Amino acid sequence: MDSKSTYTTKQGKLILSCLKKHKKEHFTAEKVHVYLKEQGTSVGQTTVYRNLDKLVKEGVVIKYAGGEGQGACYQYIEHPESCATHYHLICADCGRMIHLHCEYLDEVTAHLLEYHQFSMDKFKTVIYGLCRRCEDRMRNANK
Amino acid sequence: MDSKSTYTTKQGKLILSCLKKHKKEHFTAEKVHVYLKEQGTSVGQTTVYRNLDKLVKEGVVIKYAGGEGQGACYQYIEHPESCATHYHLICADCGRMIHLHCEYLDEVTAHLLEYHQFSMDKFKTVIYGLCRRCEDRMRNANK
DNA sequence: CTAAGTGCAAAATGTTTGCATACTT
């Protein structure tokens, strides 16, 4: 079944390790590219895109629509298997990702399936909003 | 406070009415553009973007990350003030969007806020998964 | 050796900007 053969390349490792190292941040393809360049381990941006795609397909990394200006963001996922049982909340402001294990939310998935015939993909779904820190900060900063 | 003066233009009306007419569909800027062209009431795409932006700022329309290929999607909102705004489910396979009004899901938002100090942005959050049709099809097609 | 991966430059998208012209009020 696993018809895809894959080589382990220097570039691939660099990209993955970059994401691992920054698993709490918004990281776009470009950021990865720049980061590696600054480390003196430059990787072509095409390669960055291609490897990120691969990682996403492998389920090692998730991809989601980033903030306003930028393009897609990628984040390393610790335990791909366990991600099936939890949700990802992303703070639209600071970019922090919160891995939320919560039985209550599991009911939601069941509800969607039972009442709306929709089988939610917890892996791909990302809940956007504001974490408390940012919400507070915004409130104080009036704006 | 309302320092913005605004003219009511033919194009602006066309764009808004297009979104109103299609409030149940994915509608990208390009779709609006094409739709109007086909109606014989062509509007420059720049104008489409500018008007959509304006509508979003006015809160008449929401903007959210669309499916895989396409760019941002826009949708007319009936009652901007109401927190009973619905959720968007997107089928990862056929791309169909389901607008889901469901009180149960509103509890979810409350739950996230109360128990996890996370204020969810329903406008921006999109739930990915498979609609029944596609789920069935996949099952049958084995694969 | 061979298939897979790399990286450049170029193309394809999606969106924004500059600017002269046209329209609203």
Place this chain on the structure above:
DNA sequence: AAGTATGCAAACATTTTGCACTTAG
């Protein structure tokens, strides 16, 4: 008349593709 809005073309940003070259297994 004065300030907005329009629409074209060009600029941008992000991501993808074509292709010759390199590398992992």
